[in-house]
Every structure is written in C-alpha cells, then in structure tokens.
Amino acid sequence: MSDMREKIMGTLSTVALPDGGDLASRDMVRALSVDGGAVSFVIEAPTPEQAAGMEAQRRAAETAVAALDGVERVSVILTAHGPAKAAPQPPNLKIGGHPKPQAGPLPVPGVANIIAIASGKGGVGKSTLSSNLAVALARQGRKVGLLDADILGPSQPRMMGTNQRPSSPDGELLIPVEAHGVKMMSIGLMLKSDREAVVWRGPMLMGALQQLMFQVDWAPLDVLIIDLPPGTGDVQLTLAQKSQLTGAIIVSTPQDVALLDARKAIDMFDKVKVPILGLVENMSTYVCPNCGHEAHLFGHGGVRDEAAELGAPFLGEIPLSLDVRLAGDSGTPAAAGAGPVAEAYATLARDLVARGIA
The missing domain is CATH 3.40.50.300 (P-loop containing nucleotide triphosphate hydrolases)
Structure with missing residues (x-):
C-alpha cells in the first residue's frame, strides 16, 4: 500500500502547474485513498480562481495515475482551499436579506426537474x-x-x-x-x-x-x-x-x-x-x-x-x-x-x- 502511494505521489510530481511547480511539490494532493485497484484523491487549489483554470491538470493527473500498474479505477476531485476574491457586490447575508447568486443558476444538462x-x-x-x-x-x-x-x-x-x-x-x-x-x-x-x-x-x-x-x-x-x-x-x-x-x-x-x-x-x-x-x-x-x-x-x-x-x-x-x-x-x-x-x-x-x- 505504501509503495503504491509513493508511486502515485511520484507520478503526480510530473504534473506541472500553470504558475510553476507540480501537484506534489506544491502540496495540493489531499485524501489520497488506495483500495485495491481503486484510487481516489482530491486536488486542492489555493483559491477558487486557480481551481477554475486547473481542469487540464486534473485530467492529466487522472490519466497519469490510471496508467500505473495495478490501478484499475481513478477518481479525482478538483476543489479549492481559500475563499474567492471579494465580489464588487457581495451577497447580502443580513437577516431578512436575499443572497444574490454570484453566477448562474444553471440547468444540469439532460435533467428536466x-x-x-x-x-x-x-x-x-x-x-x-x-x-x-x-x-x-x-x-x-x-x-x-x-x-x-x-x-x-x-x-x-x-x-x-x-x-x-x-x-x-x-x-x-x-x-x-x-x-x-x-x-x-x-x-x-x-x-x-x-x-x-x-x-x-x-x-x-x-x-x-x-x-x-x-x-x-x-x-x-x-x-x-x-x-x-x-x-x-x-x-x-x-x-x-x-x-x-x-x-x-x-x-x-x-x-x-x-x-x-x-x-x-x-x-x-x-x-x-x-x-x-x-x-x-x-x-x-x-x-x-x-x-x-x-x-x-x-x-x-x-x-x-x-x-x-x-x-x-x-x-x-x-x-x-x-x-x-x-x-x-x-x-x-x-x-x-x-x-x-x-x-x-x-x-x-x-x-x-x-x-x-x-
């Protein structure tokens, strides 16, 4: 198990980030789980803005880990650690106020209700x-x-x-x-x-x-x-x-x-x-x-x-x-x-x- 985790982290060190470094050296890998041939982990970006531009790195990490011997399934979730930058008009969270959506809401494709x-x-x-x-x-x-x-x-x-x-x-x-x-x-x-x-x-x-x-x-x-x-x-x-x-x-x-x-x-x-x-x-x-x-x-x-x-x-x-x-x-x-x-x-x-x- 520990050998496989080391192999996975070594593989993730090859996934370069847009602003320098890699997933391993920048300590962005969280909740790494190895259960038989199933691997799952979370990529935690410093901010939501950075996470929004890292879908290519998420896919690259998933593909690279899936190519390792003994790995049958890979699940990777991309999320963010810090809060988003302050919006010009932040949501009104006062009692009796109506929070304003920052973006959306959007339909889920193919879902009627x-x-x-x-x-x-x-x-x-x-x-x-x-x-x-x-x-x-x-x-x-x-x-x-x-x-x-x-x-x-x-x-x-x-x-x-x-x-x-x-x-x-x-x-x-x-x-x-x-x-x-x-x-x-x-x-x-x-x-x-x-x-x-x-x-x-x-x-x-x-x-x-x-x-x-x-x-x-x-x-x-x-x-x-x-x-x-x-x-x-x-x-x-x-x-x-x-x-x-x-x-x-x-x-x-x-x-x-x-x-x-x-x-x-x-x-x-x-x-x-x-x-x-x-x-x-x-x-x-x-x-x-x-x-x-x-x-x-x-x-x-x-x-x-x-x-x-x-x-x-x-x-x-x-x-x-x-x-x-x-x-x-x-x-x-x-x-x-x-x-x-x-x-x-x-x-x-x-x-x-x-x-x-x-």
Missing part, C-alpha cells in the same frame, strides 16, 4: 425519504437520479445497497451507479470504507457538490432528487445559487422542536427564491405489529397544520415502521416492496408525477 429534500434538522428522515421517493418514482416509470449532497455524512450508498465506484471512461464525466432503477451518485462511493470520515472545509464541500452536479453524466432524467444535509449552510446556499431547482420538499416529524427547524429551512428557500413544493410528515404514526394499536409517538398533524398556515401543499404522512429501518440498513428501500409504507411513498410519487414536477 431537480427536487431538493430538506429540513432544518437532522434525524427526521431526509435520506430515508430521498431514497424511497427516488425508488417510488422509478416504479412510476420515471427516469430518476439521486444525488447524496450530504458530503460529510453520506448515507445513500448504504440505503441504496451499493458500494460500486463511479467510472469515468472519457476522463471528463463520472458515470453514476445504478440501483433499484435509480441513477445514484455520492461522495461515499469514492471513500475507502463507510467508516472513513470526510474532513473538509466549506470551499471543498462546495467544490465537490458542484462536481457531483455538473460533472456527472446524469442525462436523460425526468427528475433528480437531492438529499441535502441538515441546516441552512454552505451546501444549501451553493445548490440554490448554482443550479436551477424546480423546488424543495420539506420533511419533518410532527413534534414542535422539529417544526421549528423546518420553518428555518422554509425561510431559507424563500430567501433564495426556491419554491416549496410541499411538506411531508415523517414518523407520523406507529402501529404495533402485535396488537394493532396506533400511537403518535412524536405527535400528529403538526406538519399538516404548518402546511396550511404557509399555504403550501401537504404531501402526506409516512408512518414510523421497523420495516423502513430494516430496509434502509439492508440496502433495499421500503418503496421497492409492498405494504402500507411502500404505498405511502407510491402515493407521494404519483402526486408529484400528476403535478408535472417529477
């Missing part, structure tokens, strides 16, 4: 909803993609049951992997294992997200589902500013503390002019498999009431079920099967298709 799955809080089921909705839409005959935008905590490879590494035959675009009829991309597919941490700064996260959006051969898709991380930070803002979103679906449990954070996510999308396509109440009810008693462990109806107050569509309730957890852990989303939970996701998918947004 882009739907972000969001909430202001973790643990309410965004990733579960994203994977199951993607599978449910595919079962409705739609051409569906699923982008895991939770760069620091990618979970879609486990939920979709794949650890296949994306390929890049032409050295330009990554080919998404396919699972359950869905094209899928996640930074988790490029890590050595699901225990490997991604320890990146904000600019690196934003650079990686843009590459996963625009340097992946998604086409043709009727809809791309994006599983967002919790909060209202860099990833959400980058997505809204750089890509043409059809809209966002907000997922929350019915309890007040979750709804508080969901309202923040709604306010954030309002500030960046992204439509709210509707709200989903997750973990809405629990039916005991032994006695059939129905209980509302996290309350009930809070999301429906919030949707009514906002004048936004209420898209439905997803029950709390052990089957959902087991299905996610096993890599076969519950929507791929049958039963009440699968039907709940199918109903949500049919509604989106009927509205022409998926």
